[in-house]
Amino acid sequence: MLKKIQNHINEQFSFIKNAKLLIAISGGVDSVVLAYLCKKLGLNISLAHCNFNLRGDESDADEDFVLQLAKDWELEVFIENFDTKQFATDNKLSTQMAARTLRYLWFKELKAQLKFDYVLTAHHADDNFETFLINLSRGTGLDGLLGIPQVNGDIVRPLLPFAREDIEQFAKQQKLQWREDSSNVSTKYLRNKLRHDVIPILKEINPQLLQNFEKTQQYLNDAKSIINDRVDEIAQNIVSKAKNNSKAFSISEIQQLNNSKAYLYELLNGYGFTQWNDILALLTAQSGKQVFSKTHRLLKDRAYLILSEIISVPDESIKINESQNLVLTPFGKLSISKGATKGKAQYNTAYFDLSSLSFPLTIRKWQEGDVFYPLGMKGKKKVSKYFKDEKFSLLDKENTWLLCSGDDIIWIVGHRTDNRFKVKSNTKEILKIMLQ
Template identity: 60%
Template structure:
């Protein structure tokens, strides 16, 4: 699939791929930002697809509303909408690759934008030639070379009038800064490519170093969490830099706050758009920051055999055999239960009678004795019978509902990932 705007670069890419007889389709975004001009771009792409006998997909976006709703710049909103739609198309229609027409000048502009705003090594290595299914075949060619080829081969394209404006930083660099740099150094793009190759080599060395460090600082990995030793991190030559390299893929931005976690009190947290980082005693715990699907209490009738909860499927079955209990399975006297049962989050003041004990215990005290982190406590769910705790799910059963010699019906209750 070729992402085509109607402009020089994407039209040329389309012709090249068509001439090579590749199996291609076109995808065009109408962002509705330039009135009739946007519609004319769409018409041009439709006509080109018809002339070349190519399949074409068109999507119209209310870009300005999206930008306002998500507090994004218009350019960032368009980029977000564009790539999200490309990913959806590629997945639904099983495209092997999505081609975009970025070229060497685009890469230099991106480098200068990132440099002017302040960036790390990732921002200086520019636009990747291959990023998953996204491929940029023209990245090694200059805008001048591309335009020269198009003119020589009588290829027609649309000019975007907004590209002439220097209101945007990219256009100002394109029209006012880069021409001066090229005038000073005719080999600018070639030398820039060499510099980026060196930076890419440096990234590989850094990655090898980070991989070795991870082996020493990670203390535990589970499905939902990664635990890091604060002491091991502090022993590194530059903890702040290593924390950045380790955590950058999790969308954090407040790096000083993350560094401050190393000496913060237990319970302090920092959040990104997708993850959270918790200080818990001698560890930093990385976890996914998701909206709980089952924040409200769930009612369970006597007829229910399985119920989906935030922790998995709660499965109920009568049995005549008791196997060894574990954190994910308990056995109770069914006649002692009062329906409907409920599954809910624990609240301050909750107590239970730990299995095997005669005295009650506050859950907060139980959690402290079990050395549960704040994150683990936030993920505690209770199975209750008329608000009496039957089970701290995945942890401990309540003694009041245990099997005795008088039990007639044994109910096995288990947590399962799937049913």
Template identity: 60%
Template sequence: MLKQLKTHITNQLDFLNEGKLLIAISGGIDSVVLTHLCHELNLKMSLAHCNFNLRAKESDADEDLVLELAEDLDLEVFIESFDTENYAKEHKLSIQMAARELRYSWFLELSEQLQFDYILTAHHADDNLETFLINFTRGTGLDGLTGIPEVNGKFVRPLLPFSSEEISEFAKVNHIKWRDDSSNKSVKYLRNKLRHEVIPILKEINPSLLQSFQSTLNNLNDTADIVEESTNAVLKKAIETMDNDHISFKISEFKKLNNPKAYLFEVFKDYGFTEWNDILDLLDAETGKQVFSQTHRLIKNRDHLLLSDINEELSETIKISEEEKQVETPFGTLFFDEADALFGKRTNVIFVDKKELKFPLAIRKYEEGDVFYPLGMSGKKKVSKYFKDEKLSLLDKENTWLLCSGSDIVWVINRRADNRFRVTENTKQILKIELK
């Protein structure tokens, strides 16, 4: 196995030979064997062990074994103790998900602080099969059936080509000591149920199950490449604009497709959406219709779909005193300067009669019933009617702020000034207000 791993690293993961590595070690057979193999290959490495304090004395015994192994191999080791149960309660997670979040977060933190190039985990071929079956039984797209990636950012899994039987045989032949996690025997967890009850039957039906499974994974990954290439070609035509607030997609490009629902899934699956029929219905919905995930939303706006984050930012009022010359806002910086004359014509700059202003000024979001007197027009207009006439999307409306003097609107910022504060021949003091 050592020779096979060396060949695999040379052919597929040669960057590990020069990298500074952090090995995630639980004390179980897989991670202990990975540690011994990497040590035999003279890789530059340290160990990181999480004590989740879930199995009382067993957890402490796991930690002791890791410390003993680090001393025997003369390796640097990092130990972190977690209150996993409380973390799970506070974040409303299962114990398994809480432990996963805690360990991966800590591994990344260690790698950043101590400049480890890669984090190695001991996932193997049987883990890959279990993950495939879990995703399959719960329902998934193609991505859920393409297996655990061997390299995913900083995380590398060099044992993926090897079976649990090969790892176990290596441990026994080399008289390696490890710890068995008693919780791995409990079939109340889906992964363990598949491991102990389902996969043995599949291996009995097909003794070459892992080899057949790897062939299936290779085919699925080839198909995934084709899907990605096709989706990227659609995106190249469909994306019209992209900025910090949203991405705008042309609906017409999706309607041209034979199966728009499949492409909508591929485009928006990474944003947490699950209601794919609702997203398909957006193509023919009225303007303003929305579909939400926990983190994002899709909005129908005339001929476009707008994708944006769900913004939890408070729309609190910002006060501006007469003495302030520069004010930071959620949408940019406002500058206040006295001017001798009007010059230029830009939407991000207005000139007002300072005498007409009542300080402190206020910056706030639009409220139902707001009216202003658009510069260049006679009479007043509801801000909502102005938005409609300007054909602003729901996102544009939500991201529009108002500069106010008392209860009066001075400026629909970056769009239209109010006529009541315009500079006239009687103006004695001109104030220039600019958004940058």
């Protein structure tokens, strides 16, 4: 086993040889063997153990075991205790998902604080096959059938090709001690039911099950690679940059493709969407229709689908005092200077007659019923009508802010100033505001 893992690391994970590594260790046979192998290979490792406090004294005994193991092996160890049930309740998660979330958040924190290069976990071939079956049983696309990746960012899984049976046999040969998790016996969880009731039958039918599964995984990954190449190719004609760091997807180009839904899935996979029928319906929907994920929003805007990140912004207004010369806002920095010479008006620069302004100035989002007097025009205009005439999308409107003096709008920031506050021939002092 030592020789096999050594060859595997040389071939697939040479980048961890001189890296600072954090090993996730539960006390179970898989993580104990991983730590033992890495120690034998002379890698620079420390241990990290999560006590999720889900099994009472048994959880504390796991923690004590890991502490003693680290002492015996002369390894640095980090321990963290979690109130997993409370976290699950607060965040409306299953206990298993809560534990997973807490685990990886803590690993990320440790890695950042102590400059670890990678986190190693002890997932193995049986875990990978179980994940495949879980995803298959729930309904999944190709990504769900690819199983657990060997490398996912800074998470590395060196034992993924090895079967649980081989790992346990190696541990016994080396006379290693480990802890058994009693919750792994219960079949109330889907993973355990597959592990104890389903997979043994499949292995009995075909003793080469895991080896054949590994081949299947390779074929699926090859297919995914071909798909990615094709999607990258068509994306050049479909996807373009839009305002406010958003992306625009050409509806006409998408509609020319065979199986638009499949292409939309590949183009938008990774942004948290699940309502793929609703997304497909956006292609023929009225402008303004939207589909949301937890992190992103997809908006139908005339000939495009606009993808943007959901960013929470303060509802309250921002005040600008007369003495300020720099103001940080959700949309950028405002540089403010008095006594400036009037230059050419640009989208990001506005000039005002200082004497006409009442401080503090206010920055706020637009509201229905807002009116202003556009520079260069006679009379007033509703802001909503201005948006319509300028062909603002819903996303453009939501990202537009107003600069006000008292109740009066003096600038639709980045777009148009108000005629009432313009620099005149008798203006004594100019206020210049630049959006950076």
